[in-house]
Amino acid sequence: MRTLSKMRTLLQNRWFTMPAFCALLIVAPLILRSEYVIHCLVLTFILAIFALGYDLVVGRTGQVSLGHQAFFGVGAYVTAVLAVRLQLSPWLCLPACLIFALILSVVIGYISLRMRGAFFAIVTLAFAMMIWLFVKGWRGVTGGEFGIVGIPPLTISIPLLPRITFDSPFSFYYLTLAFLLLSIYCLSRVLDSRLGRAVAALRENEERASTLGINALRYYIVVFALGGMVSSLAGFAYAAYMASVTPIVLSVNYMIKGLIMIIVGGSGTLGGPLLGAFIVVLIPELLRATQELQLIFFGVVLVVFVILMPQGIYPSLVRLWKRKITPRR
Amino acid sequence: MVTLEVRKLTKDFGGLRALNAIDFDVYEGEIAGLVGPNGSGKSTLFNVIIGLIPPTEGQVTYKGELVTGLRPDQIAQRGIVAMFQGNSLFPNLTAKENVMASMHMRSKSDVLSSFFSNKGHRRKKDKLEHKAMELLDFVGLKECSHVPAKNLPHGEQRELQIAMILATEPGLLLLDEPTAGMNPEETLRIMNLIQTIRQMVSAIIVVEHNMRVIMGICQRVTVIDFGVKIAEGTPSEVSSNKEVISVYLGKQRHA
Amino acid sequence: MEVTVFAQQALCGLTNGMAYAMFAIGLTLIFGVMGTLNIAHGEIYMLGALAFSSFVTYLGINYLLAALITLALLGVAGIAISRIAVLPLLNSPNPLLSVLLSTIGVSIFLTNIALSIWGASTVPLEFPLRGGIPVGAMELSWARIAISGVSVVVIVTLHLFLSRTLMGRKIRAVAQNRIGARLVGINLDREYSLAFGIGCALAALAGILSAPVWVASPYLGQSMILTGFVVVIVGGLGSIRGALVVGLLLGILQSIFGYFLSVYYRDAFTFAVLIITLLLKPGGLFQR
Numbered sequence: 001m002r003t004l005s006k007m008r009t010l011l012q013n014r015w016f017t018m019p020a021f022c023a024l025l026i027v028a029p030l031i032l033r034s035e036y037v038i039h040c041l042v043l044t045f046i047l048a049i050f051a052l053g054y055d056l057v058v059g060r061t062g063q064v065s066l067g068h069q070a071f072f073g074v075g076a077y078v079t080a081v082l083a084v085r086l087q088l089s090p091w092l093c094l095p096a097c098l099i100f101a102l103i104l105s106v107v108i109g110y111i112s113l114r115m116r117g118a119f120f121a122i123v124t125l126a127f128a129m130m131i132w133l134f135v136k137g138w139r140g141v142t143g144g145e146f147g148i149v150g151i152p153p154l155t156i157s158i159p160l161l162p163r164i165t166f167d168s169p170f171s172f173y174y175l176t177l178a179f180l181l182l183s184i185y186c187l188s189r190v191l192d193s194r195l196g197r198a199v200a201a202l203r204e205n206e207e208r209a210s211t212l213g214i215n216a217l218r219y220y221i222v223v224f225a226l227g228g229m230v231s232s233l234a235g236f237a238y239a240a241y242m243a244s245v246t247p248i249v250l251s252v253n254y255m256i257k258g259l260i261m262i263i264v265g266g267s268g269t270l271g272g273p274l275l276g277a278f279i280v281v282l283i284p285e286l287l288r289a290t291q292e293l294q295l296i297f298f299g300v301v302l303v304v305f306v307i308l309m310p311q312g313i314y315p316s317l318v319r320l321w322k323r324k325i326t327p328r329r
Numbered sequence: 330m331v332t333l334e335v336r337k338l339t340k341d342f343g344g345l346r347a348l349n350a351i352d353f354d355v356y357e358g359e360i361a362g363l364v365g366p367n368g369s370g371k372s373t374l375f376n377v378i379i380g381l382i383p384p385t386e387g388q389v390t391y392k393g394e395l396v397t398g399l400r401p402d403q404i405a406q407r408g409i410v411a412m413f414q415g416n417s418l419f420p421n422l423t424a425k426e427n428v429m430a431s432m433h434m435r436s437k438s439d440v441l442s443s444f445f446s447n448k449g450h451r452r453k454k455d456k457l458e459h460k461a462m463e464l465l466d467f468v469g470l471k472e473c474s475h476v477p478a479k480n481l482p483h484g485e486q487r488e489l490q491i492a493m494i495l496a497t498e499p500g501l502l503l504l505d506e507p508t509a510g511m512n513p514e515e516t517l518r519i520m521n522l523i524q525t526i527r528q529m530v531s532a533i534i535v536v537e538h539n540m541r542v543i544m545g546i547c548q549r550v551t552v553i554d555f556g557v558k559i560a561e562g563t564p565s566e567v568s569s570n571k572e573v574i575s576v577y578l579g580k581q582r583h584a
Numbered sequence: 585m586e587v588t589v590f591a592q593q594a595l596c597g598l599t600n601g602m603a604y605a606m607f608a609i610g611l612t613l614i615f616g617v618m619g620t621l622n623i624a625h626g627e628i629y630m631l632g633a634l635a636f637s638s639f640v641t642y643l644g645i646n647y648l649l650a651a652l653i654t655l656a657l658l659g660v661a662g663i664a665i666s667r668i669a670v671l672p673l674l675n676s677p678n679p680l681l682s683v684l685l686s687t688i689g690v691s692i693f694l695t696n697i698a699l700s701i702w703g704a705s706t707v708p709l710e711f712p713l714r715g716g717i718p719v720g721a722m723e724l725s726w727a728r729i730a731i732s733g734v735s736v737v738v739i740v741t742l743h744l745f746l747s748r749t750l751m752g753r754k755i756r757a758v759a760q761n762r763i764g765a766r767l768v769g770i771n772l773d774r775e776y777s778l779a780f781g782i783g784c785a786l787a788a789l790a791g792i793l794s795a796p797v798w799v800a801s802p803y804l805g806q807s808m809i810l811t812g813f814v815v816v817i818v819g820g821l822g823s824i825r826g827a828l829v830v831g832l833l834l835g836i837l838q839s840i841f842g843y844f845l846s847v848y849y850r851d852a853f854t855f856a857v858l859i860i861t862l863l864l865k866p867g868g869l870f871q872r
Contacts, residue, residue, distance in 0.1 A: 117681075193443040
């Protein structure tokens, strides 16, 4: 009884739980024997970063983008094209991805964020479809339907130390985890600023926020661009990990995955997308059914969640945790 | 000194002319009243000044600068801020967050400090929070700072709105029926509050139905009906104006 | 380019356009009445094409009966979908977003049900009357004549339904004052469900009409919904006339351009049209 309440006190302190959870994530691959499980976790982290960027748009502006998969795919393709066709060092592809995503998102955002609701959804979808079709058609550079293979692995060479090559699930686990934690940290800092408050106000009542001096279009574009860059980071990681890309990274396939992660995990939170990613990767592994049956399941799950639990699992989980851990008054 | 100049302002909605070449001035330091029966065009004039509706013709000049056709956020940045009747809070944010959001124009971007200077960022944020709490205290909402705005009772929502507009450090304040739905005691409180605020801003425009409020706090009153100005002057002049009386006797139900 | 080829392409395009128009009218009707977009519309279309083709080719049912069964089944399915996944969300804080997401879920569900039943392959359909009527140097195939005929009949019937019958007029009234109707608080579930069911039946009909001239596969829905959106937005959300005109136009233009450009660029052209329309005249060509 004494130890239980001591544990409770520890868990109440957020300065303990967060780092403890991170520490758990860090040592996990050393405990887990199976390389396959680590591989699944790598994919989970990559998808979580994608969903984080996607939810920045959906969750923070309240508008549904049906085209965010374009940023993921563009991140992957920019990496592939630069690394394979132009023989650029893979690490340099990272800033290239981000810059490309920044420009693309500002252009798309400038046009589409003037609209709301159904119009915004359809325009973003149209842009993403155009990019998808364009990449599929431009065989010379992008390899058309077949994509690009042979992306060289990332390496780190620090003098006097052995060279680290990222070519295994184990090494990628740490790389993608680092990216994920970095993204979460950056976004939490950005959202805890005047920018974050302005965006929250716009989401609550756009008209009122405008009449209080907040320029809606500008802030929406900033959020849209941040979301695009974060998702392109996921694309970079994906291309580096798989060492190849195909047009599927630009397809509605990833849009659907993204929306499921956001809705089931928890929109408007930083932990929801990660939870959603776990579910999207975990359930197919547990179900062990054909692709079609899995998707049938996810289709139903999406409908059920939208109707019954639109805020996602994460907020309920947090509330449950607080209730269990915090002593009753 | 003229703070706001409205010249020949006209607004058509399809076939309907809501405002017809209205001329309207507000002088520095005064509380100007705008009255008229329902459908007279008061709200339209109000919304055009704040930039929510573009005028069909005419100009609005604020402190010498032409502000016609600017976006609402641009107009707010120049100092014209409004308090609306309904739908002007951020419902799920707490009272404190509502006020902090309203301080947007008067604070500077701090994304960089958020990243690089943890302590500096903390200090900036504390300063903002402190100022927000001061404003909430001024309107008497200090204990409710953590309550989501949608859960506040109606009267306190009104007070929160006042805290929010004060947070913007406005030049010209526009109030849309600030005493609507209030009992005489609350009305008096608001009237006093408005007179206190008068010291803090350049000028105030009050749109009101309640003639007692207008008589009590306004230096000058403008009466409009069917989008046309029908009288202008001090409250006593206007209230003894024959045309105004007939318009109000014909259309109004209670004073 | 030869006039004959041009004209032949245009005629082909016209019948494609009829399918587009039928599909888009269904989509815009749903939006007009309920204020929401049905992303699963494409899958209903696909199921219409696949079910109809399967009834005829694999079960030997005659054309007319197969068509009627398919329409009935999918119309009822539409009503069911509206009751389960759409109506409960109309009172949520952001109904458009919620219905977009739930119909995406329905769309995923239906696509994969179709994949489970039919696999990723296509279902062939033989039209009983081969050949056609020669007109000058071209030939008007019987299949296309039948499609055009049926389309015209259906559109006229729909128009009569909406303007002459009581239910049709109720539906139009709701569409004209959607916000007002919901504010007053009358229970409009029946009108909503019926409109949704009719919209889906139109999508299914478009699928049936496409089956003889296109290939039916479970992925058909995804490309059709995008075309549908373009037509509906360019035509004006909620405008049946707009959906009709733009649908036909798009069919013709696509056919002509498709002759010159690769498939990828032809589709990219469609989206470019959408984006330009949204920039220049966001209300569409025929605003309500």
